[in-house]
Amino acid sequence: MDIVPGILKGDKRSIARLITLIENQADEARDLLKQLYKFTGNAITLGITGPPGAGKSSIVNFLAKKFRENNKKVGVIAIDPTSPFSGGALLGDRIRMQDLTLDDGIYIRSMGSRGALGGLSRASYDAVKVLDAAGMDYIIIETVGVGQSEVDIIKLADIVALVLIPGMGDEVQAIKAGVMEIADIFVVNKSDMDGADRLITEIQMNLDLNQDKNKVKPPILKTVGTTGEGIADLYKTIIDVQKQLQDSGMLTNKRKTRINQELQELIREIHLKQIISSFETQIRIFTEKALNKEIDPYSAAVYILENAKL
Numbered sequence: 610m611d612i613v614p615g616i617l618k619g620d621k622r623s624i625a626r627l628i629t630l631i632e633n634q635a636d637e638a639r640d641l642l643k644q645l646y647k648f649t650g651n652a653i654t655l656g657i658t659g660p661p662g663a664g665k666s667s668i669v670n671f672l673a674k675k676f677r678e679n680n681k682k683v684g685v686i687a688i689d690p691t692s693p694f695s696g697g698a699l700l701g702d703r704i705r706m707q708d709l710t711l712d713d714g715i716y717i718r719s720m721g722s723r724g725a726l727g728g729l730s731r732a733s734y735d736a737v738k739v740l741d742a743a744g745m746d747y748i749i750i751e752t753v754g755v756g757q758s759e760v761d762i763i764k765l766a767d768i769v770a771l772v773l774i775p776g777m778g779d780e781v782q783a784i785k786a787g788v789m790e791i792a793d794i795f796v797v798n799k800s801d802m803d804g805a806d807r808l809i810t811e812i813q814m815n816l817d818l819n820q821d822k823n824k825v826k827p828p829i830l831k832t833v834g835t836t837g838e839g840i841a842d843l844y845k846t847i848i849d850v851q852k853q854l855q856d857s858g859m860l861t862n863k864r865k866t867r868i869n870q871e872l873q874e875l876i877r878e879i880h881l882k883q884i885i886s887s888f889e890t891q892i893r894i895f896t897e898k899a900l901n902k903e904i905d906p907y908s909a910a911v912y913i914l915e916n917a918k919l
């Protein structure tokens with residue numbers, strides 16, 4: 610099957626082929642993405658983020674099943690910046706998700722975060738577009754880390770759920786306001802363990818201190834990733850938040866911001882490539898010179914740029 614019609618039909622092999630082309634930065638991928646763009650924009654993207662081991666994959670597994678029970682098609686992208694060189698970054702996750710892979714209404718893919726400047730790679734953005742064009746109603750993106758890469762998820766997700774676990778009360782205080790602010794939903798997972806209620810209090814205090822008073826307080830939910838307890842509530846909350854975002858026009862705003870940022874990033878990327886290729890000869894010459902200690906790289910770069918202006 611041709612890739613584009615295949616993807617539009619939701620064919621898993623076509624989806625997989627294009628995502629691989631995207632990961633390999635094949636020129637063909639860019640052309641195919643151009644053709645698919647007008648078929649995107651229907652999926653709701655849901656970011657599930659939080660520290661390693663918090664139970665994100667466990668929650669995603671239950672949540673994906675919930676979406677299926679409600680006849681929603683769901684795509685899952687697991688991004689693991691901690692194992693950028695391993696193709697099967699999340700082996701454990703794959704095993705747990707195995708029972709889902711026979712179902713045509715679900716597509717699961719793990720991706721590395723390689724190529725990103727401290728955040729999500731361009732490839733993950735494009736993979737989301739592929740799943741969107743393939744007719745997924747929801748796309749769940751699992752990302753690791755409490756830090757900059759976590760804030761990055763907002764560039765990809767319409768709705769962000771931050772997963773935290775008991776015993777990290779002090780860490781909640783240490784989490785920068787910026788990270789707390791990206792969360793539309795707080796999930797206190799491992800609530801079978803001691804300290805879940807204390808963590809909820811800590812989150813509330815943090816929100817009271819840092820959050821804009823006029824903003825709606827994000828809901829805080831308890832889950833158990835091993836049993837699925839609380840997932841039904843989480844599902845319902847996601848649907849509620851989605852409705853709020855749609856009704857208030859916030860969803861359109863978020864998407865507008867996202868396209869604006871993507872355009873800026875692309876201009877930067879394309880422009881940079883053009884600059885570098887236009888200096889190809891000089892770069893080659895000055896590499897030799899620097900190698901022979903005739904000039905230092907910094908002076909060489911300045912020299913090349915100054916001469917280009919003439």
Ligand SMILES: Nc1nc2c(ncn2[C@@H]2O[C@H](COP(=O)(O)OP(=O)(O)O)[C@@H](O)[C@H]2O)c(=O)[nH]1
Pocket residue numbers: 660661662663664665666667668701798799800801802832833834835836
């Ligand atoms: N006790 C307990 N363990 C959990 C819970 N949720 C997940 N786990 C376990 O925590 C570990 C990490 O879970 P995983 O979903 O891979 O976390 P991730 O790194 O955030 O994706 C696994 O051994 C899970 O079985 C929970 O609610 N309670």
Ligand SMILES: [Mg+2]
Pocket residue numbers: 665666667699702751
């Ligand atoms: Mg995981």
